[in-house]
Amino acid sequence: MYRNGCGGCASWRKPPSPATEENPLVIAVPPLFSPIPPAIHPRHAEIDVETAAWAETYEIGSVALRRRLVQHEIGVFAARVLPHGREEVIRTLSDFVLWLFGVDDGHCEEGDLGQRPGDLAGALHSLLRVAQHPQAPLLLDDPLARGLRDLRARIDEFGTASQAARWVACLREYAFSVVWEASHRSAGTVPSLTDYTLMRLYDGATTVVFPLLEMGHGYELQPYERDDRMVQAAEEMASFVITWDNDLFSDHKERRSGGGYYLNVLRVLEAEGLSPEEAMTRAIAQRDRVLTLFVRLTDHLSATGSPQMRQYVAGLRSFVRGSQDWGIRSVRYTTPGDPAGLPTVFSDTATDDSPEPLGIDAVSWWWDVVPAGSSSAERSATRPSRREGLIGAR
Template identity: 60%
Template sequence: MSTALIVPPTYAPIPPAIHPLHADIDARTAAWAHAFGIGSPGLRERLVTQEIGSFASRILPSGRTEVVQVLGDFVLWLFGVDDGLCEEGDLGLAPGALNAALQHLLWVAEHPEAAVLTDDPLARGLRDLRARVAEYGTAGQTKAWIDALREYFLSVIWEASHRTAGSVPELDDYTLMRLYDGATTVVLPMLEMAHGYELRPEERALPGVRAAAQAASFVICWDNDLFSYHKEVRERGQTGGYYLNVIRVLEHHRGLTTSQALTEAIGQRDRVMVLFQQLCEALAEQGSPQLRQYLTDLGHFVRGSMDWGITSVRYTTPDDPAALPARFSATPTGTGPVNIPSIAWWWDVLDALTGPAPHRSPQGAELPLVGARVGATKGSSW
C-alpha cells in the first residue's frame, strides 16, 4: 500500500492549453531520443513514455510547431543529462569530473564545429539542438540559450557537491540555486523563438520583467518539488540515497514534519503565484506587444508544468501511485511576501509598479498567510 505524501490542490489562475499537434510532437520526440541514443537504454525507455513532447506542447500551445519540437527534444535531452549523468551516474558523486564532462558539452554548444565528443550521444544530440536553435532563433536568442545552459550546468555541479557531502543547503541558498538547476531559464529563449519575436534589451532588463520570469521559475520549481517528492523518496530516500527538494530543506533546517513542510512550501508557491499574476498585469499595461506575448508565454510555461506534472508517469509512478492532485484551486492559500532574502525584492518591484500594498509590516517583515490553511486532502496539480 502506498504511503505517498498527499499533495492538495494548488492555486492555478491560468487556464490550461496545449498545442493541437501534441501527439505528433510527442511521438517525434521519442523517435529523436532513439535516433540519437539519449541516455542508457533503460533510461531512454522510461523517458519516451513520459509525454515530454506533450509537455513542450503545453508550454507553447500556439507556438511554431518546429520550435515546439525543438523544445520537446531539448527537455528530453535535459533529462538525459540530469537523470543519466547527475542523479543515476557515477559523476553525480564526483563534482570535479561532472564539471569537466559538462564543460565539454558546453563547448559543443558554443562551438559545434569543434571535433569534441564526436561519438558521445548527448553531444551529438546537443549539436542537433544547437543547429535548430540557431535556425529558428536570432543570434541573441541563441547566445541567451547557451548562457542559460552554462548557468544550469553550474547549478547541477553545486547540487552534486551537496550530494557528495550528504548535506542540505539552507532555504535561501536552495531557492537561489533552484531557479537555475530547475532548467527553467534554458527554456525562456524558446518562448520568443516560438512566436517569432525578440524582446528589446531595455525591456528584458526591466526589474519587473526579470522578477516576473524568476517568479514563474520559482512556481515551476516548487511545483516540481511537490510533484516529484514521492518519486524521489521512493527511488532514493528509502534506500539511504540522496535527494534534494524544498520539503527536505524545510524539514532539515526548520525542524518541520513532512506534512508541515508541505504546507509551508505550498504557501510559498501560492504567494509567488499571486505575485506573478500581479506583476504580469502591471507590466502588460505599459509594455510592448512583444512583452505582453512574453508574459502570456510565461503563464503557459507555469500552467503547462502543472498539468504535465500531475499527469506524466514520470511523477504519477503508476506501480506505486503518488498522491497527486487531480484538480487545482481557484483560491491561493495566502498572499503577501515570502520571507526568503534572495527573492524578497520581487515584492519591492511590485510596489514600485503599482504603489505600496498592505502586504508588508512597517519593517517589511513577512506577514502571516492570508486565506485558507492547506489541508491534507486529495484534490487538484511538474
C-alpha cells in the same frame, strides 16, 4: 497570514533519516492554486511521437533510460508550454527537454558523476563548449554531444544570434547549479532554504526555456525590455513556482527511488525542523504567495508593455501552467505502480496571498519592483472559472 522565517538558517544541515517503507514520510499533495487557464497545442500527440524517435536517433542516455523518458509525454509538456507556438519550435523544445533529462537523470542523479562534482563539472564544461561552438572537434562519438549539436543547429535556425547566445548562457547557469547540487549529494548534506532557493532558480533548467518562448512566436524582446528588473523578477518568479511545484510533484518518486539521497524543498524544510505535514503546508504557502505576486506583475507588464512584451509574459504564464498540468499527469511523477497521491484538479483560491515578502533573502527584491495593486479587470482576466481549472480543459 503565514510568514517564513527560515531565510537566515545555516548554510547546510545534515539531513534527517531517510524514509523507509515503514515510515515513508509521504503525504498527498492537495489541489494547488492555479489562476492561469490551461492550453495545449493540437498536435501534441504527434510531437511526443517525434521526440521519442529523436531520442532513439541520437541514442540519448542508456537504453533503459530512453525507454523511461519516452513514456513521460515530454512532447505533451512542450505543447502545453507553447500551446499557440510554431510546431517546429515546440519539437525543438520537446527534444531539448528530453536531452536535459538525459543529462540530469543519466549524469547527475543516477550516474557516477552525480557523486563527483569535479568530474561532473568537466563533463558539462565539454558539453557547453559543444553548445557554444558546435564545430569544435569535441566529443564527436558522444550521443549527448551529437544531440546537442542538432539542437544548436535548430536554435540557430529558429532564433536570432542574441537568442542563441542567451540560450547557451542559460545552459551554463544550469550546469553550474547542478554541480552545486552534486557537491551536496556527494557530502550527503542539505542546503539552507536561502541557498536552495537561489540555486533552484537555475538547476531546474527553467531559464534555458525562456529564449524558446520568443522563438516559438518569431519575435525578440528589445534590450530595454529584456533588461528591465520587472521582467527579470517575473522570470525568476516563474522559475520559483515551476520548481516548487516540481518538488511537490516529484517528492513521492524521489523518496521511493531507493537511491538514498534526494533534494527538494520539502526535505530542506524538514531539515530545518518542520514535520512532513508542516513542510508541505509551508512550501504550498510559499508558492501560492509568489504565484499571486507573479500574476500581479505580469498583469502590469501586459498592460504597459509592447506587443512583444505581452506575448512574452503570456509565454511565461503558459510555461507555469503547462508545467503544472504535465506534472500531475506524467507517469514520471504519478508513478502508477506506486501511486503518488497527486491532485487531479487545481484550486482557484490561494492558501497565502499576502503581499509581504517570504523572508528569503535571495528573492526578497521581487517585492520591491512590483507595482502596488492591479486593476480589477486585470485580476479578473487571469482568474479562470472552476471549470477552466480542471486538468486538461480546453
